[in-house]
Amino acid sequence: MFRSAILYPRGYSWLITLAVLDVFCTYVILRLGGIELNGIANWFLHAFDLYGLIALKFGCVALVLTICEVVGRLRASTGTRLVTAAIVISAFPVAVGAGQLAAARFGVLNTTPSIALEPLAWNGVTSSR
Numbered sequence: 001m002f003r004s005a006i007l008y009p010r011g012y013s014w015l016i017t018l019a020v021l022d023v024f025c026t027y028v029i030l031r032l033g034g035i036e037l038n039g040i041a042n043w044f045l046h047a048f049d050l051y052g053l054i055a056l057k058f059g060c061v062a063l064v065l066t067i068c069e070v071v072g073r074l075r076a077s078t079g080t081r082l083v084t085a086a087i088v089i090s091a092f093p094v095a096v097g098a099g100q101l102a103a104a105r106f107g108v109l110n111t112t113p114s115i116a117l118e119p120l121a122w123n124g125v126t127s128s129r
Contacts, residue, residue, distance in 0.1 A: 007072040011083035012065055018090040019061045023054055025097030032104055038093075 006012065026036060027050060036042040036053075044052040064086050072079020 007069055007076075007079060008083045011068070011087060014087045015061055015064065015083075015090055018087065018094050019057050021094045022090070022097065023057050025094060025101060026053065029097060029100055029104075032101075034100065034104075 026041075030036065030045075030050075036045050041053055041056060044056045048055070068079055068083050068086065071082055
């Protein structure tokens, strides 16, 4: 068991924030009729609904944090590079999702529903439920 403080708290905060933003963007894109492009995440989505997708995302985040802690305790410079790489990699789907949402918002993308989620209305971000 670790007896000292975590090594990269600021990096971990970024990773967790990006994971939350990724799940949020994915949820909104799905509600607007988009699809999940990641094959593994798509399988979890269809097998276990949104809760499975959330569990997959945060299971991966927990694994990355654990690897960063172990590697960082063995080699500090490698751990720092690993956390930085994880942040950059995690930012990519958030940037793509945000771009897709912006394109959908301004009418650049067609938002025909493709799965059994009710489309999300943009006015006040409310559903018709």
